[in-house]
Amino acid sequence: MPIMADWVGLCVATSLLVTFLTAAGYALYSGLLSDITVLTGFPPIKKITFVYKFKKGPYESCGELFKESHGIGPKLSCIGVYYDDPKKVPGPQCRYAVGSILSEGESQADEELLKSYETSGFKVFSFPEVTHVVTASFPHRTFFSVLLGMRRVYPRLEHYIKARRLCAHPFLEIYREGLIQFMAPLARQGDFYVPEVRQAERRLVEREDSHSDSEGSGSDSNSEYSSGSGVLPLDSREASPASPVRSVAPRDEEDRGHRGRSSRGTSLGEPGCEQATGGQRAEREEDEKRPEAQEWLGAVVGEE
Template sequence: MSDWVSLCVVISLLFSLLMVAVYFLYSGLLSDIIVLTGSPPVKKITFAYKFKQGPYKNCGQLFKETNSIGPKLTCIGVFYDDPKKVPGPQCRYAVGSILSEGEDKADEELLKRYETSGFNVFSFPEVTHVVTTSFPHRTFFSILLSVRRVYPRMELYIKKRRLCAHPFLELYRDGQIQFMAPLARQGDFYVPEVRHVERRLSEEEELHSDTDVSGADSNSEYSSGSGVLLSDSRETSLGASSVHSSVSPLEQGDRDYRGRSSGGASSKEPDWEQAGGQQDERKESLHGDSEQKNLVVPTQQWWGVVGGEE
């Protein structure tokens, strides 16, 4: 009798291990990751978002919130800082949902719902070249796997080709997590709250440092955290968005993990709060220590070195 019980236990254990292995494989454990330089996965977009500064681990709640308002919309996360070089409380990100793409109009009812919930509205331009790849988004574990697998590949690709690519965007739709980092017009991918943070940091540094010794320009908007010099002008005006929203600085967050199923096609909603706890691992997997040379737009070291593209 005891032998029969032992055999049942062994069979159950083997079956459980088999199910776990199948789950991991289905989640994308062995999926090919092909990093390319090419056209972006989206055109010009208008999106509702909330901006936060602090640990990326907290962004899962934002994905959950934005998905609850527009469950059929594509969720987007934009990550501005390298958590290996920027303290967690200072890391910046924006999370929201895409309201319209290209020349399409945003749904007015959805727009009002987002604005009522405290979201702002902004537009990103369409660019011709980005560093991009994708990863299957089939289960919650797909999000964790993308942390471990995608960002090291993107880092290596950017470093080898000495590219200037930032910030990093993630889009969740059609059962895929689409990753992209623009190679041009990077300043246009920084939401207005980032500029507010830059100005505040600049003012604080001006109060606590001797500008004559440092030689720093007190009016500079150079971010000591992200290493990005932001211009006051946008080729696509900040006010030219097809949808308006008053921009009010929102509380901000850092780097562990978020996740969110793309709007329309997904039948399962991932646990965004659990996903938030993995953001640090994913970002730390990406960031390298390459030095910068001849940058047209100064960027963080982990974004690589410019290779002739702005």
């Protein structure tokens, strides 16, 4: 009988050891100890056209949209864009867009796939190519990689952005080629806000303006956005669901000290946002040389 008890104990201990080693190996393979390097420079993507669905709610619920989008186009890279800081904005009010990248750079989108996505209720939009972003990457080998990436990468991004007093928002996650690529633009941020966010914020700004005018307080109706959720005033562009169009966003609105935020629970913006980085200044100068930007600037000067 004692021999049998010893044998059972040995089997249990061996089973626990094997389970522990398996779990440890799985965690290591998923990226538990992977190096994380945060950089400022060129983005991991060029100009993209993508399909998306916009939702409000806790970011933990975005997995269903990723699954739906991946199911339609399993060979396409998935993308998530997150607009609010969940430390400041209640979970049910957090806004995000999730979908798949149809084309990048000068490549053309697959028309059949586009129709399939539109039939399932996805909309189409485009993001421009910028030259200065904050970026990092993390292995995407298992489902656990996603959880590890959120826990490990965003604190690094937070430290990097705060230490350098950068203005970086919104936050994108691109899933492709075995990597999760994290990115936040340092310039032309307004062009990374999907129409649903911009329309809602425009209505909010208009209500604030109306309320301020009725009270005669003379307070700045945009103060909520520079210290609260960190959302840009809506002045950059609009686009129809199936016909993405981009225009130049007024630079003074984009760089007015709005706070950036992480998609998964870290506050990445600081008052230093009003200090344009070299990348922001370079892209601002480049944009102002364009005809549409000169026309806008001329209109502003004329109004003054």
